[in-house]
Amino acid sequence: FTMADKIEKTFKFVVVGGGIAGVTCVEQLSYSLQSADVALITASPHIKAVTNYKQVAKVLEEFDVEEQPTSVLEEKFPNLTVIHSAVNTLNTRSHLVETADGKVYGYEKLCICSGARPKLLIQDKPYVLGIRDTDSAQEFQKQLTKARKIVVVGNGGIALELVYEVEGCEVIWAVKDKTIGNTFFDAGAAQFLIPSLGADKPEREAACKRTRYTTDYPTDGRGSGPTEPGSALGPDWHRGLVLKGAEWVRTFAKLLFWNLILKRDMFISVGNKTLLTLFKKNFSPCCGQASRTWPVYVLLTNGKTFGCDFVVSATGVIPNTEPFLRGNNFALADDGGLRVDDHMVTSEPDVYAAGDVCTACWDHSPLWQQMRLWTQARQMGWHAGRCMAACALSETIELDFCFELFSHITKFFNYKVFLLGKFNAQGLGSDYELLLRYTKGEEYVKVVLQGGRMVGAVLIGETDLEETFENLILNQMDLTPYGEDLLNPNIDIEDYFD
Numbered sequence: 001f002t003m004a005d006k007i008e009k010t011f012k013f014v015v016v017g018g019g020i021a022g023v024t025c026v027e028q029l030s031y032s033l034q035s036a037d038v039a040l041i042t043a044s045p046h047i048k049a050v051t052n053y054k055q056v057a058k059v060l061e062e063f064d065v066e067e068q069p070t071s072v073l074e075e076k077f078p079n080l081t082v083i084h085s086a087v088n089t090l091n092t093r094s095h096l097v098e099t100a101d102g103k104v105y106g107y108e109k110l111c112i113c114s115g116a117r118p119k120l121l122i123q124d125k126p127y128v129l130g131i132r133d134t135d136s137a138q139e140f141q142k143q144l145t146k147a148r149k150i151v152v153v154g155n156g157g158i159a160l161e162l163v164y165e166v167e168g169c170e171v172i173w174a175v176k177d178k179t180i181g182n183t184f185f186d187a188g189a190a191q192f193l194i195p196s197l198g199a200d201k202p203e204r205e206a207a208c209k210r211t212r213y214t215t216d217y218p219t220d221g222r223g224s225g226p227t228e229p230g231s232a233l234g235p236d237w238h239r240g241l242v243l244k245g246a247e248w249v250r251t252f253a254k255l256l257f258w259n260l261i262l263k264r265d266m267f268i269s270v271g272n273k274t275l276l277t278l279f280k281k282n283f284s285p286c287c288g289q290a291s292r293t294w295p296v297y298v299l300l301t302n303g304k305t306f307g308c309d310f311v312v313s314a315t316g317v318i319p320n321t322e323p324f325l326r327g328n329n330f331a332l333a334d335d336g337g338l339r340v341d342d343h344m345v346t347s348e349p350d351v352y353a354a355g356d357v358c359t360a361c362w363d364h365s366p367l368w369q370q371m372r373l374w375t376q377a378r379q380m381g382w383h384a385g386r387c388m389a390a391c392a393l394s395e396t397i398e399l400d401f402c403f404e405l406f407s408h409i410t411k412f413f414n415y416k417v418f419l420l421g422k423f424n425a426q427g428l429g430s431d432y433e434l435l436l437r438y439t440k441g442e443e444y445v446k447v448v449l450q451g452g453r454m455v456g457a458v459l460i461g462e463t464d465l466e467e468t469f470e471n472l473i474l475n476q477m478d479l480t481p482y483g484e485d486l487l488n489p490n491i492d493i494e495d496y497f498d
């Protein structure tokens with residue numbers, strides 16, 4: 001039998017993936033073309049839905065994210081069919097997909113929203129864990145309840161959240177960069193945040209304008225199996241998970257500033273007895289743990305060795321492209337994502353992609369960059385849905401305004417964080433100026449100026465400057481006459497520009 005002999009049904013639109021990108025795309029399609037047959041094929045039994053969406057300013061947005069049963073979507077959109085299975089094969093020439101249960105579906109237009117998975121330094125379960133979906137977060141939590149010491153490798157969003165949240169367990173944080181949080185922060189912002197690592201956490205968390213991740217009901221292992229990745233966790237994923245180690249005492253993360261480079265070949269994971277013995281002979285004890293043996297040892301490139309219960313590899317993501325590549329001719333970007341143009345179209349005819357699986361390869365606005373984030377997954381899914389519908393109706397649409405300016409609202413170490421534009425002067429070379437305002441423990445404000453115009457900003461704490469700064473970046477006003485008054489706390493900057 002060929003795939004074509006087994007076709008169950010042909011849909012006008014098929015979307016693969018029940019994460020934020022796929023669900024937003026499906027909603028957009030089902031809403032714009034109510035008579036069109038739409039199918040959502042997803043490996044995970046639940047979908048991620050955006051709720052309480054709020055536009056904070058012109059591009060800054062916030063929303064909650066709920067894990068919902070797929071029936072909620074089907075009830076809302078009568079033209080939608082949800083198929084619970086993973087896509088195993090795609091044939092772009094015949095416009096067919098085959099799922100893990102052997103069923104074949106035809107499509108006129110397809111959107112791939114299969115997300116990404118952790119880029120683990122080494123595959124060695126249960127000693128090396130990645131965190132992506134509900135199952136992997138629960139596995140981490142389970143292992144942590146028995147752990148006395150863990151090693152966290154990586155310096156991005158997940159590592160930052162973990163070293164702050166984990167309690168009752170010693171944390172060795174292996175950072176290869178000179179400062180912490182390098183995917184979001186420069187050295188100044190890192191310096192501002194570091195004292196929070198050693199401080200007691202506040203009893204009540206500060207109210208925070210950020211997207212929130214919730215599950216409606218207790219997670220009980222209904223999640224997808226190991227070969228079927230679930231949707232990515234998102235903001236506040238650790239809320240509701242007790243992240244306590246075995247000793248049940250509050251210790252603070254140990255920040256080891258040794259400028260480590262942890263390369264795959266230097267990273268020794270030991271389930272292997274020979275290595276363990278060999279290793280123990282040369283093992284130079286540290287942190288007063290001389291007499292203990294550990295399930296796994298980690299050798300860092302600075303020559304230090306640490307024993308621990310397990311390692312968290314929080315070292316970025318790899319787009320989930322594999323099932324779609326065989327036999328097709330997709331152009332891939334350097335980061336492994338499916339290359340898409342400004343209409344979210346891949347290099348294969350009638351195939352679109354959105355969210356973490358794709359790489360935005362259009363000419364970006366000078367103030368936007370792709371980061372694999374919740375907000376961008378929503379924006380791309382929405383834009384892909386609009387483009388697919390417009391194409392079916394022979395209409396043309398422009399790239400949406402949200403891609404004009406990068407914006408991200410989040411929270412680290414219990415501080416509100418707003419990132420705008422070229423917040424770390426990305427790609428500006430040396431042709432920029434920085435203005436800084438720093439009040440220890442309260443706020444960190446950084447403005448990036450180029451040619452007297454604001455091109456980026458980092459706001460940490462309760463600054464209330466986000467809307468004004470977003471405006472100043474979007475309108476590209478010459479700010480030279482205001483000089484350093486721009487950040488003068490005694491001047492109400494909003495009145496200034498009204």
Ligand SMILES: Cc1cc2nc3c(=O)[nH]c(=O)nc-3n(C[C@H](O)[C@H](O)[C@H](O)COP(=O)(O)OP(=O)(O)OC[C@H]3O[C@@H](n4cnc5c(N)ncnc54)[C@H](O)[C@@H]3O)c2cc1C
Binds near residue numbers: 042354375
């Ligand atoms: C721990 C953690 C914390 C995060 N925190 C934040 C944050 O605070 N702020 C923020 O902006 N972003 C955050 N992110 C990033 C954010 O979650 C992702 O960028 C976003 O969820 C990506 O959405 P997506 O729809 O592209 O992919 P995913 O959410 O990964 O969804 C992919 C979907 O595709 C399905 N799928 C995969 N392969 C197949 C297949 N072959 N066939 C059928 N279905 C398939 C999966 O089951 C899943 O439903 C975080 C990520 C993690 C892991």
Ligand SMILES: NC(=O)c1ccc[n+]([C@@H]2O[C@H](COP(=O)([O-])OP(=O)(O)OC[C@H]3O[C@@H](n4cnc5c(N)ncnc54)[C@H](O)[C@@H]3O)[C@@H](O)[C@H]2O)c1
Binds near residue numbers: 121156177263
């Ligand atoms: N609050 C938020 O916005 C938030 C929170 C968590 C996760 N996320 C997103 O979720 C995704 C996954 O998070 P993540 O933290 O794994 O990825 P990330 O891309 O944010 O960070 C990866 C980190 O790993 C480091 N790294 C890479 N290879 C390494 C190696 N061999 N040795 C040591 N360090 C190495 C990088 O320098 C970088 O600091 C990202 O897209 C991230 O943006 C966002």
